[in-house]
Amino acid sequence: MIDHPISYGHQLITEEDIAAVVEALKSDYMTQGPRIVEFEKTFADYLGCSYACMVSNGTAALHLCALALGIKPGDKVITTPITFVASANGFRYLGAEIVFCDIDPKTFLLDLDKLEEILKASPKGTYKAVVPVDFAGYPIDEERLRALSREYGFAIVVDACHAPGAWFTDSKGRRCKVGACDYADLTCFSFHPVKHIATGEGGAVTTNNPELYKRVSLYRTHGVTKDPALLTRNEGGWYYEMQELGYNYRITEMQAALGMTQLKRLDWSVARRNEIARRYDAAFEGSEVVSPYRADDIYHAFHLYMIRVPEEKRKGLYDFLRARNIFSQVLYIPAHLMPYYRQFGWKEGDFPVAEDYYKHCLALPMFPSLTDEEQEWVIESVKAFFEK
Ligand SMILES: *Cc1c(COP(=O)(O)O)cnc(C)c1O
Secondary structure (H helix, E strand, O other): OOOOOEEOOOOOOOHHHHHHHHHHHHOOOOEOOHHHHHHHHHHHHHHOOOEEEEEOOHHHHHHHHHHHOOOOOOOEEEEOOOOOOHHHHHHHOOOOEEEEOOEOOOOOOEOHHHHHHHHHOOOOOOEEEEEOEOHHHOOOOHHHHHHHHHHHOOEEEEEOOOOOOOEEEOOOOOEEEOOOOOOOOEEEEEOOOOOOOOOOOOEEEEEOOHHHHHHHHHHHEOOEEOOOOOOOOOOOOOOOEEOOOOOEOOOEHHHHHHHHHHHHOHHHHHHHHHHHHHHHHHHHOOOOOEOOOOOOOEEOOOOOEEEEOOHHHHHHHHHHHHHOOEEOEOOOOOHHHOHHHHOOOOOOOOOHHHHHHHHHEEEEOOOOOOOHHHHHHHHHHHHHHHHO
């Protein structure tokens, strides 16, 4: 028996992380310094993309993508209801009309067949962007999305807040890392404490498109530039121009220092998450607990380990675990059923697969520092509930 609380996700902070932050604090820069530049370069190199822009959080990353794409009021943007609301909100900030699309019953990601039906039903160019979410750490088939994008003309912004370190295999047999943007226009990450890289608050946008990168960077820092190549005139060394109505979406040097040391552990951390997943899989085989599906040709980042249980038992299991100090979580309440999104006419019954998923799902503790004893306690407790 374990008596301390165990949550569904938790950050891991080492002495190396602490030392890196202390060093940043002792340096000349708290923001806009060399650690951010180094973190951007290292992250881009790790993923294999041309550009990474570090920002203040994952929601800012999504908003910046919408800004960079020039999203305007009334532009139609498609996303999944099974996500954190920020995936849609980043585009709503600019007045986009959010069009939800149901999920695949196996992966719980945006259903690309249903997406194609939606796209087919309207003239080309009707939808400005599609925002798939690598839910729980399962990478979406970006190659198929790109084929749809060529046919119907929309930008691909992957919300990969759950999936740094994951990859999918394309038709040429290549392992494509999430964030490498082999097929996506832009990819967003979050460095919130429950995510793989934890900097408190923080996020990133990655891309291979120099124009989009320029716009993301410009909007991150007030729309202000000092780049001689971009200035309309130059009045001297002090001169800068505000060219767009931008924001202050910067990250700090302390966060970048922490991000660097966390990034070094990312591969280990995703491998450890996969190990934890395999133990859960084995423990629940043949029981009422359904483990998450994954194809052989993808690498899952396991931000979350989502089980499904009979609908009438889900709340009981949640409460039973909670009484044992195990904080499981239900993720996500479908976004289209949020009071805010209901005002646009979305309602129960619109997305049967997503709504059914919501009634059955539960996230069990999944984080790299979860000990074998803690996991054993979680497994024992889940089994104890069903044997009751
Ligand atoms: C965490 C998360 C975000 C937002 O990230 P923040 O850093 O918390 O702003 C966006 N989308 C998804 C899917 C997330 O999990």
